[in-house]
Amino acid sequence: MANHALDAFLNDPDPAARRAEFLAFVGPRSEGFLHLYDYLVRHPESESTNRLGSGLAYNGFSAPAFFLGPVYFFYRKMWLWGTGYVIGLLALAAYPLTSRVDIGLGIAMALFTRWAYVHHAIRTITTLRSKASEIAPDDRQRFLDTLAQAGGVSWTAGWISGVLFALALALAVMQTLG
Template structure:
């Protein structure tokens, strides 16, 4: 029946469709709708029967019939799901008809498409994923195209601005250090850092936005075990808070702030507020560059001391994250702020007691 799709019924002149009930004249082969044939009472070409007449479709109808058969066969083949958008495609297709992505050879983040073999861990590097990526992890491949990891306290504020993500080869060197050593050192959220480090190295830029460093400042650096940078930022923040403490002391009538003129104090407050905003932007834009330098230096030192031994355990221990460091720094800063506030407002508090 599908051979006549696109051809016209000689009685009603309507093209045949896939669902039509079609009958064929046994003498000349002319197709009809069953209802049209019965209504006509026979073949319209009956006068030509007995001669050499044979019904043939016109060329346009033949092309339509061929297209109909090809389309029918095409969609009766096994379907191949697109590894990017998931849309169904003919198994013989090369590119997705919905998004244009290649149907083969493309990493599938939800799993391999039909007929594909799942890629080995690390895109072909190594064997099993090392345990340093955390118990209960989803075995994130640090060498796969990047997706931000939201599983750590700062991950929700980390954004990857590398268009489309970058794929990092395990043997590729970043800052003179192989990516597989970086992955062991970085631990949590390694893919985010590797793709950003590669982009920074390729472009030669030092600026790369980190919302974690922007919002959390010194605590982000403690979390990533950058102790020196975290302490320096804490010291700078403490200096910038001095005008605020002096204002509190003046408000409370503290004797140590009695001689401070109001107008210069207001100017100091405006300057410190501006510098604090500038500091937030600087730490947010240059945190990844500082981390890359600090990490490369630490990794090279560990590789030199380990010599022929496997450095993975040492890299994992030296790198990764320190939740304890972040928590202790937050608690210490909170206690310090509380103590300074009590000291500044002591005259007011004594009158209330």
């Protein structure tokens, strides 16, 4: 099933405006995301035919997502993804001998994260654009500021989830050793 909002965004007649919105939303360290976004804009048919899109090949490996796990999702304000990751880890912890699955989950998330974030950004931008009626040219900067606030990163969420993640890891190590 094609994602019409995504297709509409990628095929918009004003690609420069959409790119500016994407950059405003992503915030710092946008290079990896921008590479994938530009690929999808050049090849929107790959998204229509395959949910993952052949753009996944341009996704790359996200070391922060691999090493930090859910912390990275909370840092990037992907609340549902971070929560889902934590629930997945807790579910796996209930079963013995799942350490190899944990590594597999980390690798999958590291390979999938940029793709997920680009889609998250486009969905959020599309939602915010639909809530704002016609954006007047003098309101354009205010809309970009709204996108920057909705997207970007949350150092607070990153630090809090990082501390909690470190405590959970320390607890797991102590239980393993003790």
